[in-house]
Amino acid sequence: MYHKGAIEGYPLQTYASALLFSPTGSLIRQLFQHEEPEAISIRPALSDEWSACLQTLEGHSSVVSSVAFSHDSTRLASASGDSTVKMWDASSGACLHTLEGHSRYVSSVAFSHDSTRLASASYDSTVKMWGASSGACLHTLEGHSDYVSSVAFSHDSTRLASASGDKTVKMWDASSGACLHTLEGHSSVVSSVAFSHDSTRLASASWDSTVKMWDASSGACLHTLEGHSDYVNSVAFSHDSTRLASASHDSTVKMWDASSGACLHTLEGHSDSVSSVAFSHDSTRLASASHDSTVKMWDASSGACLQTLKGHSDYVNSVAFSHDSTRLASASYDSTVKMWDASSGACLHTLEGHSRYVSSVAFSHDSTRLASASDDSTVKMWDTSSGACLQTLEGHSSVVSSVAFSHDSTRLASASYDSTVKMWDASSGVCLHTLDVGRTLHDLSFDLTGSRLYTEIGTIDIQSLETSSRMDLAEPARPMYLGTGFSSDGIWVQHAGNNMLWIPSEYRPSHSSVCGTMVGVGVGSGRVWICSVDL
Known part of the structure; x- marks a missing residue:
């Protein structure tokens, strides 16, 4: 694997x-x-035994800020600083969709508990609601006056909560997108929100070093939990709704009694800020992500540390358990998502491929493919079972902002900062049409018949389009290389410009040096290795 x-x-x-x-x-x-x-x-010789990493999911072109499993455990969503959300097949690691539409950093993603919708929070001050199967944008929720840091669905899937830099929490109707309540009380940025699994309470974490517990129906404040000495970054309820965990910039995790607000445990072990916490769905384990580049697994009853998962080369921003509690996903500043076996700690998948931020992901409606749009001006098509990249679609001359599949999964539309929309054959990757729309579009979705494309500036009649010229996808001339070195993307050790040795993501250079037939590599994790190619 x-x-x-x-x-x-x-x-x-x-x-x-x-x-x-x-x-x-x-x-x-x-x-x-x-x-x-x-x-x-x-x-020197590499490690004696396999690491805990099962797979590393690559594809985003910037920081991966958040991850979430669908509640049927079949999909994983990732949010990125490249302004996109990616949807991945949780078994194969294949990228299914790249969701584009936000205009800035996407900070948080959450699935509804019926697995039909996905919500995303962004620094563009909006929340977007997406169809989890189609990747279509259903609603754009506006009302916050500053960046939105976190989103969470109630467990009956009827409400959505959002936390913002404007110091408020908003409660939304998940069907209509209407704002139900605005909760005020924190004295600084609200960084995270979470519903209890019985949908009766809402917890909010703040940079004022406190956690607040709210009545989810009335909006009344029930408790203010104090004890952290620095920003509180994340909160999560256990699935039996009896405990609440909070992650802090003070490098600790605290476990609270969800009824009384009493502190049960303070979990120490991380050497830097703890960015995210998540309970397993059987409520027996707690995972924490940290800026120390590790994920820790804790016993939710005793607070004992069970495992430390290593493999990321930069800050880990977010963790999420699959709903069968067998897998854990982690998102990192190293632009990758890793899928871990929750029992053994082995890494299952790493999703990668784009050379810059990934701005959007979208699943095909038959769930067999995921498309990703990137700041690198390309669209990639991924197999959702295997995690394999099927095609790289080239032709846009600037950032690709959004992608969407038709409902019969035969076509893919992509929008770009080059002011065009391209229509692609989803099987062959051939460009069918190029439309000059005169501006950048972020919201794309097909109607059920595939004859119309919905955008934020109007509906495009696809059926009446005349066939336009095919794009010239010829690659530019490549430079000639002599001796041993690296490919420009750092994925290969090369000799005379020829690929010789593919480098796994955990071993790719953050710094490197070349001397004759040798290359020296420094990795973000602290590892150093030397490779010789003597032909």
Whole structure:
């Protein structure tokens, strides 16, 4: 599973990257050591055993700020600083959709508990409601006067809460998008909100170092929980609604009694700010994400630390359990999403591929593909089962802001900062039409028949379009390289411009040096390794 991306994309790397980057004590390394390429060597020796990481999900072109599993455990959503949300197949790690429409950093995502809707919060001061299957934008909720930091659905899926830098919490009707209540009381930014699973209470975390508990029906404040010595970044209820966890900039996690407000445990162990907490759905475990680049798994009853999950090379912003409690997803500033086995801590998938921010994700309606739009001017199509990148669609000359599939899953529309909308054949990746819309569009969705495309400036009649010229997708000339070095994206060790060794995401250079036949690599995690290519 760890080398799935390399083997599927580059089968010949089975006896190069997959062997050289496998632990020295692993069965595959021992059985096939004689197949290792003689011309390529890595030193010092890598780890003895497999890490806990099952998969690393790559594709966003900027910071991944938040992750959430759908409640049927089939999908994972990720929010990014590239202004997009990506939808991933939770089993295969394939990217299903890239949701575009926000104009700034997307800070939080949450699925409704019936798994039909996805909400996203953004620094553009809005909340967007999306169809979880289609990726279509259903509502744009406006009313906050500053950035929106967090969103949460009530467990009966009837209400949505949003937390904002304007020091308020807003309660919305999840069907109509109408604002029901504005909750005031915090003296600083409200960073996170969470409903209890019986939908009777709402908790809010604030930079005023407190947590407030609210009555979800009346909006009355029930408790103010004090004890943290710095910003409170995140709150989460256990699924039996008896406990509340809070994560703080003071590097600790606190566990509270949800009825009385009493502090039950203070969990210490992280060496930097704790950005996010999440309970497993059986309420037995708590996961915490930290700026120390790790995820910790805690026993929810005793507060004991069960595991420390390592693999990200930068801040970890968010964690989420799958609803069967078997998987954990983490989002990081290293622009990747990692999927972990919640029992063993093994990494299942890493979703990557774009070279810059990912601005939007969208699932095809048959759930077999995910499209991602990026700041790198491309759209990528991913297989939702395997996590494999199927196609890279090129043709836009600027940031791609939004993507949407037709309901029969045969076409894909993409909007760009180049003021065009492109229509693609979803199977072949061929560009069918290019429309000059005269401005940047962020909201795209097809009608049920596929004959119309809905946008924020009007409805486009697709049926009457005349066939336009196909885009020239020829790549520009590539430079000639001599000796040993790296590909420009840092994914390959090259020799004379030829790809020799695919580098797993955990080993990719944050800093590097080249000397003759050797390359030296420094990784964000602190690891240093040297590779020699002697042909």
